[in-house]
Amino acid sequence: MSVPEPRVEKLRRRFHLRLVWIVPIVAAIVGLTLMVHSWRERGPRVAITFESGEGLEVGKTLVKYRDVTIGRVSQITLSDDRTHVEVVADLVRSASDLAAEGAQFWVVRPRIGIGWASGLSTLLSGAYIGVEPGAGGGERRTHFVGLEIPPPLAHATRGRRIVLDAHDLGSLGAGSPIYFHRLQVGRVIDVHLDDNTGEAQVIVFIDAPHDKVVTPATRFWNASGVDLDLNADGLKVRTQSIATVLAGGIALADAPSGPDANVAGPGADFRLYRDEQSAMAPPDGEPHIIRMRFEKPLRGLAVGAPIEFIGVEIGMVTSIDVGYEPKTQHFPVFVTGKIYPRRMGLAYTTMLADGRPDTDDFLAVLTGQLVSHGLRAQPRSGNLLTGRLYLALDFVPSAGRVTFNPAARPVEVPTVESNMGELQAGIAHVVKKLEALPLDQVVNHLDQDLTDLHGTLGHVNDTLLPSATQTLGTMHEALESVDGLLTTDSAFRNDLEQTLGDVQQTLRSFRALADYLDRHPEALIKGRATERGLPETTAPANRDPNK
Amino acid sequence: MALPRAIDLGLTKCRVCGLVAAAGPDEVHCARCNHLVTVRMPASAEKTLAWLITGIILYFPANILPVMHTSTVTGHEDSTIIGGIIEFLRSGSWDIAALIFIASVAVPVTKFLAIGLLLWTVRRRSVWARHERAKLYKVVEFIGYWSMLDVVVVAITCSLLQLKTLASAEPRLGIVFFCGVVVSTMMAALSFDPRLIWDGPAGAT
Numbered sequence: 133m134s135v136p137e138p139r140v141e142k143l144r145r146r147f148h149l150r151l152v153w154i155v156p157i158v159a160a161i162v163g164l165t166l167m168v169h170s171w172r173e174r175g176p177r178v179a180i181t182f183e184s185g186e187g188l189e190v191g192k193t194l195v196k197y198r199d200v201t202i203g204r205v206s207q208i209t210l211s212d213d214r215t216h217v218e219v220v221a222d223l224v225r226s227a228s229d230l231a232a233e234g235a236q237f238w239v240v241r242p243r244i245g246i247g248w249a250s251g252l253s254t255l256l257s258g259a260y261i262g263v264e265p266g267a268g269g270g271e272r273r274t275h276f277v278g279l280e281i282p283p284p285l286a287h288a289t290r291g292r293r294i295v296l297d298a299h300d301l302g303s304l305g306a307g308s309p310i311y312f313h314r315l316q317v318g319r320v321i322d323v324h325l326d327d328n329t330g331e332a333q334v335i336v337f338i339d340a341p342h343d344k345v346v347t348p349a350t351r352f353w354n355a356s357g358v359d360l361d362l363n364a365d366g367l368k369v370r371t372q373s374i375a376t377v378l379a380g381g382i383a384l385a386d387a388p389s390g391p392d393a394n395v396a397g398p399g400a401d402f403r404l405y406r407d408e409q410s411a412m413a414p415p416d417g418e419p420h421i422i423r424m425r426f427e428k429p430l431r432g433l434a435v436g437a438p439i440e441f442i443g444v445e446i447g448m449v450t451s452i453d454v455g456y457e458p459k460t461q462h463f464p465v466f467v468t469g470k471i472y473p474r475r476m477g478l479a480y481t482t483m484l485a486d487g488r489p490d491t492d493d494f495l496a497v498l499t500g501q502l503v504s505h506g507l508r509a510q511p512r513s514g515n516l517l518t519g520r521l522y523l524a525l526d527f528v529p530s531a532g533r534v535t536f537n538p539a540a541r542p543v544e545v546p547t548v549e550s551n552m553g554e555l556q557a558g559i560a561h562v563v564k565k566l567e568a569l570p571l572d573q574v575v576n577h578l579d580q581d582l583t584d585l586h587g588t589l590g591h592v593n594d595t596l597l598p599s600a601t602q603t604l605g606t607m608h609e610a611l612e613s614v615d616g617l618l619t620t621d622s623a624f625r626n627d628l629e630q631t632l633g634d635v636q637q638t639l640r641s642f643r644a645l646a647d648y649l650d651r652h653p654e655a656l657i658k659g660r661a662t663e664r665g666l667p668e669t670t671a672p673a674n675r676d677p678n679k
Numbered sequence: 680m681a682l683p684r685a686i687d688l689g690l691t692k693c694r695v696c697g698l699v700a701a702a703g704p705d706e707v708h709c710a711r712c713n714h715l716v717t718v719r720m721p722a723s724a725e726k727t728l729a730w731l732i733t734g735i736i737l738y739f740p741a742n743i744l745p746v747m748h749t750s751t752v753t754g755h756e757d758s759t760i761i762g763g764i765i766e767f768l769r770s771g772s773w774d775i776a777a778l779i780f781i782a783s784v785a786v787p788v789t790k791f792l793a794i795g796l797l798l799w800t801v802r803r804r805s806v807w808a809r810h811e812r813a814k815l816y817k818v819v820e821f822i823g824y825w826s827m828l829d830v831v832v833v834a835i836t837c838s839l840l841q842l843k844t845l846a847s848a849e850p851r852l853g854i855v856f857f858c859g860v861v862v863s864t865m866m867a868a869l870s871f872d873p874r875l876i877w878d879g880p881a882g883a884t
Binding site for chain 2: 153155156159160162166
């Protein structure tokens with residue numbers, strides 16, 4: 133058997149020998165394109181330092197801006213001094229502008245407060261790093277210090293940032309709401325101490341369009357908690373909202389007295405008042421210091437006690453010192469007070485009207501004039517129960533002349549004694565009157581009268597009571613015999629019943645007679661007409677007239 | 680002693696109908712089925728090399744790029760092949776990790792090495808371990824069927840895990856490249872003419 137001969141055909145060029153190399157070339161091109169693409173996509177690599185790496189995971193934790201992923205954490209290391217954590221994140225190219233001067237990074241974790249909650253989506257998905265770009269045009273940076281608390285204002289919120297001066301923060305904190313007519317218009321974004329003044333400063337943010345309500349006349353006050361007010365009108369409870377009661381808050385409104393009212397410290401826009409009342413009060417102006425010397429001890433006068441000028445509270449006691457005079461071995465009491473003459477209102481404005489400046493010198497001159505008209509400081513009892521005193525600046529006509537030193541600083545106000553002295557004198561007078569009463573005599577008479585009364589009562593006991601007992605016994609016997617007479621089977625009762633029966637029968641007969649006579653009146657004269665056939669029953673009737 | 684080769688006897692065979700024919704110097708066609716009859720597969724080594732290079736190139740993006748994207752309520756996640764293996768290992772499922780490792784890393788790499796070795800020895804007309812190399816070729820051909828395991832896993836996961844917002848999975852570009860790797864290595868194995876192993880200095884086995 134021969135092997136079959138294959139047919140030989142014309143040779144063709146074999147392109148596929150080279151063609152196969154297209155496959156790896158295409159693969160290489162695709163691979164290269166991918167590499168170039170991912171290289172082009174790669175943005176800057178930034179390092180952010182945080183206090184802790186809680187919830188952060190390499191390769192999983194994302195960097196997000198406006199909830200869009202712009203990067204991923206690629207490395208988490210401890211700093212050399214082990215005080216913080218350094219998180220390295222790769223950002224995408226389109227977000228490279230974000231990694232510039234002023235950008236803020238923070239870790240978004242679930243945060244829950246009274247009345248608000250944020251980052252709840254991270255409960256399931258895990259924490260991510262939020263970013264807030266700085267103002268445009270900043271220099272590119274690769275190292276950032278992360279914020280521990282998320283910035284309160286995200287993504288360039290429109291509105292107005294206001295700094296408030298505060299003596300007392302109450303329960304305010306970042307996130308506390310701000311109310312205007314009980315409508316939330318903003319929130320506290322930061323609370324810190326001012327480096328210069330040492331006062332607390334509250335930075336608030338009023339969201340647009342509510343920021344228009346803030347004018348120079350606006351007053352801010354702390355609306356934290358519940359405001360209880362018990363006065364002649366009754367009990368008033370004022371709150372903003374339940375959330376405010378728990379978490380604190382600020383309320384704002386326009387002052388009725390106009391824009392020039394608000395006196396805030398340097399660096400602050402407005403002052404934060406303690407409560408609505410003080411916020412709405414007319415401006416206090418500059419405080420002035422006055423000093424008073426009292427010869428008698430002032431028990432019940434405390435620092436903070438009010439100073440009143442003819443009934444208007446214009447200031448308060450700031451210090452109480454005890455002096456000593458070696459010559460006389462005397463201990464006078466020096467009281468220093470802070471007064472706000474502007475609280476006098478119209479009076480002070482009138483006094484200032486001739487353009488004199490509101491200074492200590494002017495106050496001294498004014499005080500001098502008033503003192504010559506009898507102005508004195510007098511401790512008065514504000515509350516009889518607690519014995520608290522307040523200082524009254526009042527005109528005492530009976531006060532003697534004093535010399536006023538207009539050059540003394542602080543301004544010295546002459547004093548008179550406490551009205552407690554007068555009160556005591558009055559009480560002493562009453563006591564003296566009481567003492568003058570002949571109490572001994574009265575008591576003697578009363579004692580004698582009581583002895584007499586005792587004798588009388590003894591007499592009653594001895595004579596009157598036995599005879600009364602006897603009478604009662606007799607009465608008891610009489611009642612018993614009556615009872616015997618009236619029992620069912622007594623003879624008396626039988627007789628009585630029989631007698632009554634007879635009487636009844638008699639009456640019946642009498643009525644029959646009366647009827648007969650009514651019909652036959654002539655019977656009285658003619659006698660009974662039996663022929664007319666009168667009924668038998670009438671027979672007893674004509675017997676009666678014969679009786 | 681070495682068995683005589685068909686080429687030594689001046690014979691060849693049609694690859695389609697099996698008709699034995701006399702080997703010619705030129706490319707000839709089968710007298711029975713008209714298929715091209717060659718003594719050896721034309722440009723076998725070259726084609727195999729091309730496919731091997733393609734496979735190696737594609738293997739990089741297949742491993743670097745994520746093969747699957749899963750989104751659940753706890754977050755979104757892109758998983759790569761290596762990442763998946765590490766994750767299974769960490770969660771204690773070493774058996775699944777081993778399976779994925781074998782299917783997606785060991786098998787392709789073994790195929791690259793095996794085909795590379797075959798190509799290299801054939802090019803050198805080496806007489807070293809011819810029987811073993813022939814077996815190696817059979818193994819490479821056999822495991823080619825199982826190389827698509829990863830692709831199947833991703834395909835099944837993505838089609839089954841569709842719970843709208845709760846959880847969903849979708850394939851990513853990496854799996855396409857992985858597919859490419861598998862296809863390339865299978866093509867490389869197909870292009871390789873095992874008869875080349877026996878070419879070279881006669882007598883040695």
